[in-house]
Amino acid sequence: MVEHDDTALAFPPPRKCPYRLPDEYPELRENSPVQRVLLPTGKHAWIVTRYEDVRKALIDPRLSSDRGDPDFPHMVELAKSDNDSTLSLAGMDPPVHTRARRAVVGEFTVRKTEALRPRVQQIVDEAVDAMLAGPKPADLVRALSFPVPSLVICELLGVSYADHEFFEDRTSTMLNTTEPPLARQRAFFDLQSYLDELVTAKEAEPGDDLLSRQAAKPAEERSYDHAELVDLAFLLLTAGHDTTGNMISLGSLALMQNPRLRDRVIAEPGRTLEVVDELLRYFSITDLITVRIAKDDLEIGGQPIKAGEGVFALGGSANRDPAAFERPEEIDVERGARQHVAFGYGPHQCLGQNLARMELEIVYNTLFRKVPGLRPTAALDEIPLKNDAAIFGLHALPVTW
Numbered sequence: 001m002v003e004h005d006d007t008a009l010a011f012p013p014p015r016k017c018p019y020r021l022p023d024e025y026p027e028l029r030e031n032s033p034v035q036r037v038l039l040p041t042g043k044h045a046w047i048v049t050r051y052e053d054v055r056k057a058l059i060d061p062r063l064s065s066d067r068g069d070p071d072f073p074h075m076v077e078l079a080k081s082d083n084d085s086t087l088s089l090a091g092m093d094p095p096v097h098t099r100a101r102r103a104v105v106g107e108f109t110v111r112k113t114e115a116l117r118p119r120v121q122q123i124v125d126e127a128v129d130a131m132l133a134g135p136k137p138a139d140l141v142r143a144l145s146f147p148v149p150s151l152v153i154c155e156l157l158g159v160s161y162a163d164h165e166f167f168e169d170r171t172s173t174m175l176n177t178t179e180p181p182l183a184r185q186r187a188f189f190d191l192q193s194y195l196d197e198l199v200t201a202k203e204a205e206p207g208d209d210l211l212s213r214q215a216a217k218p219a220e221e222r223s224y225d226h227a228e229l230v231d232l233a234f235l236l237l238t239a240g241h242d243t244t245g246n247m248i249s250l251g252s253l254a255l256m257q258n259p260r261l262r263d264r265v266i267a268e269p270g271r272t273l274e275v276v277d278e279l280l281r282y283f284s285i286t287d288l289i290t291v292r293i294a295k296d297d298l299e300i301g302g303q304p305i306k307a308g309e310g311v312f313a314l315g316g317s318a319n320r321d322p323a324a325f326e327r328p329e330e331i332d333v334e335r336g337a338r339q340h341v342a343f344g345y346g347p348h349q350c351l352g353q354n355l356a357r358m359e360l361e362i363v364y365n366t367l368f369r370k371v372p373g374l375r376p377t378a379a380l381d382e383i384p385l386k387n388d389a390a391i392f393g394l395h396a397l398p399v400t401w
Contacts, residue, residue, distance in 0.1 A: 008044055011037035011312070012075075012288055014387040017380065018250060018394065021284070025049060025317040034303035037312075040177065045073040045291075045310030046303070049317040051324035051341070053301040054290075057313040059346035060300075063292035067091040072293045073310025075390060077181050089351065090235055097347060103223030104232065105351065107156075107210050113354040116152070120359055123151050124366045132370070132401070137377045140397040144367070145248040146241060149359055153240035156355075157233060158202060158209030167191055171238045178388045195233045199226060210236070236352070243286060244356045246386070246393025248363050251279040253383070253397060254331060255368060256375055261331065262368055269365040271333075276360045278333045281325070281340035285392040287316030290344050315341040371401045 013022035028035050033050045048057050057063055066072065068091065089101055106112065124144075131143040146168060154161045173179055173187035199211060203226065206212035211233055214224055224232060255262040255275075265272050290313045294305050305311060319340050320328040326335065343350035350356070367374065376383070377398045384395035 008036045008038040009047075011039055011045070011047060015385060015392060018253060018383065018385060019282075021287070021316045021320055025314070025320065029317060029321055034301045034305075039073060039310075040075060041077050043073060043310070045312060046300070046305060047312045047314055047317075048300055049314050049321075050301060051318040051321035054313045054315060054318040054341060055345050057292065057300055057311060058290060058341075058344060058348070060298065061094070062294060062296040062298045063311055064093050064295045065091055065097070065292060065348060066093060069293050071308045071310070073291055073312070075288065075291075076177050076184070089232065090239075090348070094347060100223055100228070100232075101347075101351065103214065104210065107213075108352050108354055110354050113358050116156070116355070117358060117362070119155070120148075120152055120362050121366070124148055124359075124362050128367055128370050137398045137400040140252060140399045141245070141249050141394060142396075144363070145252070145397070146245040148248065148363060149241040149244035152244075152355070152359060153237060156210055156240070157237060158207050158211050159198065159233075159237060163194070166194070167237060168241065171242055172389075174238070175242065175390045176388055177390065191238070192230065192234060195237070196230050199230050199233060239350075240352055240355075242391055243350075244359050246285050246391055247280065247283065247356070247360055249394045249397050250283045250285065250392075251276070251360060251364060252367060252374075253376065253394070254279060254282075255364060256399070257380075258331065261333065262372070264333070265364050266368050266372060269369070272361045272365050273357060274333045274336070275364065276357050277340065278331055278335065278337045279360075280342040280357075281319045281337040282331050283392070284316030284319045284340075284342050286342065286344070287314055287392065288312065288390050290315055290341075290348075315344065374399055374401045 009024065013024050015022055028047070029049045033048070033053060035047050035049070036044055037047050039045055048054050089097060092100060127144050127147050131138050134143070150164045150168060151161050153159070154164060170187040170191040174184050199215065202212045203215045206216040211229065214222070214229055214232070255265060261275065265275055292311045292313065294307050294309050294311060296307050298305050300311070318324065319342060322328055325337065343353040377400050383397060386393045386395055
């Protein structure tokens with residue numbers, strides 16, 4: 001463990017604006033690219049801030065994702081019976097991770113994702129039309145940002161959308177760093193119990209969905225037993241709606257406040273994926289979840305790291321690194337930002353990135369084609385930021401048209 005150090009930087013520093021990452025990142029990249037920090041739990045860890053170092057760290061086999069390790073650098077205190085290692089793929093290391101990921105990666109190929117496009121388009125059309133038929137102003141977060149990815153991931157997994165308020169509430173509680181440990185624990189077990197019953201039902205009577213296809217495999221071909229399939233469902237359900245939902249809100253705000261970029265989306269919808277990738281780079285909402293624990297002594301960016309010490313590979317800081325992206329503080333869709341690390345990098349790179357990209361492309365194209373005059377009704381400094389969550393976003397985004 002890292003020795004106590006009262007001079008360590010308190011981590012994570014807050015974002016003060018939707019468009020700015022923490023003010024400390026540029027100076028750290030320049031002068032202290034691998035920095036010791038103090039976590040909210042009172043423990044210490046290291047943060048890695050340069051693009052090159054972040055990518056190297058995320059493929060280093062000496063850095064483990066094992067969230068069950070007693071020294072793992074959790075951002076919050078866990079209740080005594082918490083077991084964050086149950087988050088399936090996110091908490092596995094090779095070769096177990098390799099086998100488990102291979103079993104489901106075929107569900108998220110470009111071809112499989114494109115087959116979902118007509119249904120995703122229908123979901124987005126219905127959500128936008130419902131918002132337009134309702135009162136003004138509307139909260140874009142509640143009207144569009146979360147209903148769309150929630151319904152998409154429900155249909156992919158075979159989860160009843162009638163239960164979306166339940167799992168969205170439980171996910172929000174689990175990811176909220178200000179909630180007491182027991183509240184997060186209750187939310188965790190509520191959702192795990194729900195998914196345990198769901199997987200049991202699919203094992204008894206499989207349908208046409210991802211979980212059913214895993215459950216229906218012959219025993220000798222299965223990569224997941226019952227408990228592991230529950231954990232997979234947990235990871236995909238929670239991550240599959242929260243990340244995309246937050247990017248819908250932030251990206252829509254950026255497009256509303258950048259008329260030139262908004263007009264480009266309207267005029268050239270076939271090129272919106274370029275806009276999507278640049279917005280993913282720019283906002284980097286999962287900056288805090290690419291976290292590892294050193295299993296052996298190693299060195300990152302010239303800084304020795306001891307076995308048992310935690311490491312946060314900050315994708316957000318990496319994505320604003322001027323050594324990797326020219327004028328990184330600007331939104332520039334011509335830069336071709338596909339080398340960003342907003343989805344992570346290496347073995348744990350986001351499994352659902354093709355689906356997320358498609359959802360964002362369809363949402364931005366549809367929303368601004370139907371409502372080109374959409375605008376926020378709150379000043380930028382009045383929009384509530386999710387500095388209390390592990391995944392950054394907006395708590396609300398009031399809009400009118």
